[in-house]
Every structure is written in structure tokens, then in C-alpha cells.
Amino acid sequence: MGELRHGPVVPQVENLLRERLRRKEWAPGERLPNEVRLAEELGVGRSSVREAVRLLARDGLLDVRHGAGTFVAEPPAESSGxxxxxxxxxxxxxxxxxxxxxxxxxxxxxxxxxxxxxxxxxxxxxxxxxxxxxxxxxxxxxxxxxxxxxxxxxxxxxxxxxxxxxxxxxxxxxxxxxxxxxxxxxxxxxxxxxxxxxxxxxxxxxxxxxxxxxxxxxxxxxxxxxx
Structure with a gap:
């Protein structure tokens, strides 16, 4: 796992999570650790994790299901635009x-x-x-x-x-x-x-x-x- 540098935290958290997704640390459809655990692992506040997850969900990498948790999105079909x-x-x-x-x-x-x-x-x-x-x-x-x-x-x-x-x-x-x-x-x-x-x-x-x-x-x- 990478280390945070000085500067805005959310882009760094987003990049760390994006890299873990790229390495397939979590499989498609798998539930991510909850917000509290991720914040503890990364040494950041829960709000920073929440915003980074929101950005990754917007990019189609995560699926936030209210009441159920955050899951790795299924890869889209190759033909999808x-x-x-x-x-x-x-x-x-x-x-x-x-x-x-x-x-x-x-x-x-x-x-x-x-x-x-x-x-x-x-x-x-x-x-x-x-x-x-x-x-x-x-x-x-x-x-x-x-x-x-x-x-x-x-x-x-x-x-x-x-x-x-x-x-x-x-x-x-x-x-x-x-x-x-x-x-x-x-x-x-x-x-x-x-x-x-x-x-x-x-x-x-x-x-x-x-x-x-x-x-x-x-x-x-x-x-x-x-x-």
C-alpha cells in the first residue's frame, strides 16, 4: 500500500484505492471493507474515504448500495460505450x-x-x-x-x-x-x-x-x- 504525501488527501486516497482495484485485490462483486476500516488502514478520516469512494463509483469502478455496502463493480461489456x-x-x-x-x-x-x-x-x-x-x-x-x-x-x-x-x-x-x-x-x-x-x-x-x-x-x- 502506498503512503500519503503532504497535500490534498482525497485525490491520494482515490489513487490508492484505484490501484488496489487495478491489482484486483478485491474481485468483481466483492464487498469492500467498511468505511471505518478503510479509514484506519489508510490513516485518514472517514470523510476522505467517503469522497474517494464517491469518485470511484462515479467512474463505474465501485457500486455503492445503500444499506448493503460498497462493492467492486462488474466489468462492463467490451462493446459498452x-x-x-x-x-x-x-x-x-x-x-x-x-x-x-x-x-x-x-x-x-x-x-x-x-x-x-x-x-x-x-x-x-x-x-x-x-x-x-x-x-x-x-x-x-x-x-x-x-x-x-x-x-x-x-x-x-x-x-x-x-x-x-x-x-x-x-x-x-x-x-x-x-x-x-x-x-x-x-x-x-x-x-x-x-x-x-x-x-x-x-x-x-x-x-x-x-x-x-x-x-x-x-x-x-x-x-x-x-x-
Whole structure:
């Protein structure tokens, strides 16, 4: 079982439970330990467990039966589009959070970045590009490391802590996106534009490139969810 870090508790509890479900620690249809026991196991409050369970139930992973308990949901039929819709809805939420965090981080980073930081970012961007089209997890890790470095360069500890708290869920959601979504846009140009803006110290251009990167994916996801 993983350990909780500093930062918002609910996303971490959700990720820990999601990982246990992924490992099939509980079989489909099996009843989970009650709220009190899970809270004790994880070292968190019952309200945090309750909210994490609610999020997992919304994603179709758990089945909350009032008066009976919480059960592992039966896997959907392969032909069902429900899971895809749930995945896209979660992706939409994740990208909205990314946008809020990374736009401000890019603006601040453009004001504070140093030449040696640019070289490190350039190497990170090369690594991202080299992994594009390869294993989804390796590509997502390289992409998130590039963005994490920019958030770190913002110099804002709270922004960085919020980003790191969301990182496990963000990673999992993006890997699912790369694996399952077809016709994903190539946002490599937006990443290159962001690096150029940071190198010039142009905060407005850094914000614009970040918005272009995230909104390109967001617009496609919004359209798919709305269909």
C-alpha cells in the first residue's frame, strides 16, 4: 500500500484505492471493507474515504448500495460505450485542473527562468518527443516531467504542491487517454512554442502556448462528451 504525501488527501486516497482495484485485490462483486476500516488502514478520516469512494463509483469502478455496502463493480461489456464516456468525462475534469495550474505556472516561470533552466527544459522536451508514439506510460511520464519542471520554475511552492498532489491521477488519466483515444492531436508545436516563450522571458506568449496545448485536447474531449 502506498503512503500519503503532504497535500490534498482525497485525490491520494482515490489513487490508492484505484490501484488496489487495478491489482484486483478485491474481485468483481466483492464487498469492500467498511468505511471505518478503510479509514484506519489508510490513516485518514472517514470523510476522505467517503469522497474517494464517491469518485470511484462515479467512474463505474465501485457500486455503492445503500444499506448493503460498497462493492467492486462488474466489468462492463467490451462493446459498452459507458466506460469510454466516463473516461472522457474524467479527462475533461483533469484538463480543466491542469489549465488552471499550468497557465499561471507558465506566466511565473517566464519571469524567473534562468539560461541553465532552459537547457534542462530543452533536454526534457527532446525526451518527450523521442517517446512520442512509443509506450504510453513512458511518453506520459516524459510529458509530465517537462510540465512539472515548468511548474517548479514558477517559484510558487503552493502551485507545485497542488500539481504534485494531482500528479498520480493525472498520470493514470493521460495513460488511459493515449491508450484508448484515437485521433489525438499532436501538440508538439505548442510545447516548442512554450519553450521558446520561456527562453525569451515572454510571459504572455508562455500563457498563450500553454492554453494552445491544453485547449487543443480540451476542445476535442468536450465535443466527444457532448455527443
Amino acid at each position: 459507458v466506460q469510454q464516456l466516463l473516461r472522457r468525462a474524467r479527462l475533461l475534469e483533469v484538463y480543466e485542473v491542469r489549465r488552471a495550474l499550468e497557465v499561471e505556472a507558465a506566466r511565473l516561470a517566464a519571469q524567473r527562468v534562468r539560461p541553465e533552466d532552459i537547457e534542462r527544459l530543452r533536454a526534457g522536451l527532446r525526451n518527450r518527443q523521442q517517446r512520442r508514439g512509443g509506450a504510453p506510460a513512458a511518453f506520459v511520464d516524459a510529458d509530465l516531467e517537462f510540465h512539472r519542471a515548468i511548474v517548479e520554475l514558477s517559484g510558487n511552492a503552493l502551485l507545485l504542491n497542488l500539481f504534485l498532489a494531482a500528479l498520480p491521477l493525472l498520470r493514470e488519466t493521460l495513460i488511459e487517454m493515449v491508450r484508448h483515444e484515437t485521433g489525438l492531436p499532436d501538440v508538439s508545436c505548442a510545447h516548442a512554442d512554450l519553450l521558446d516563450a520561456l527562453e525569451r522571458g515572454d510571459a504572455a506568449a508562455a500563457v498563450e502556448a500553454t492554453v494552445d496545448n491544453l485547449e487543443t485536447v480540451l476542445s476535442g474531449v468536450r465535443a466527444a462528451v457532448a455527443q
